[in-house]
Amino acid sequence: MFVSPAWAQAAGGGDGGFMTLVPLVLIFVVFYFLLIRPQQKRAKQHKDMLTNIRRGDKIVTGGGIIGTVTRVVSDDELAVEIAEGIKIRVQRGLVSGVLTKTEPVPGTTPPANSDQPAGGGSLMSKLFGGNK
Numbered sequence: 001m002f003v004s005p006a007w008a009q010a011a012g013g014g015d016g017g018f019m020t021l022v023p024l025v026l027i028f029v030v031f032y033f034l035l036i037r038p039q040q041k042r043a044k045q046h047k048d049m050l051t052n053i054r055r056g057d058k059i060v061t062g063g064g065i066i067g068t069v070t071r072v073v074s075d076d077e078l079a080v081e082i083a084e085g086i087k088i089r090v091q092r093g094l095v096s097g098v099l100t101k102t103e104p105v106p107g108t109t110p111p112a113n114s115d116q117p118a119g120g121g122s123l124m125s126k127l128f129g130g131n132k
Contacts, residue, residue, distance in 0.1 A: 050092050053078065056102035062094040 053059065057069045059080065067080035070087060078095070081087050 058099040
């Protein structure tokens with residue numbers, strides 16, 4: 001006989017089931033802390049910025065138009081003056097940033113998140129929530 005039987009082969013390895021799952025869990029943890037969590041924080045900051053827009057703020061739209069908010073039409077719409085006498089209406093969700101904020105009206109309460117610095121802090125504090 002030219003072929004000998006392979007006696008060294010095992011019937012099935014049931015001992016490595018947990019160890020094959022560990023790298024997948026570690027990859028998910030790394031992705032959570034490096035990708036998912038910072039994106040959620042950025043989305044929350046953008047939502048807070050959009051809710052705190054008021055008359056007199058200088059904003060940038062998603063298309064790159066810079067203007068001053070002249071009136072808050074509704075919860076979803078703003079009237080923005082982009083040049084002397086030229087006003088447009090912009091959806092609030094399409095505002096990409098606020099360049100300058102106006103002072104709040106005296107006698108009103110400031111927003112709940114006004115104690116945090118605007119965009120300050122190190123990379124590690126931004127990633128792991130060191131502000132609170």
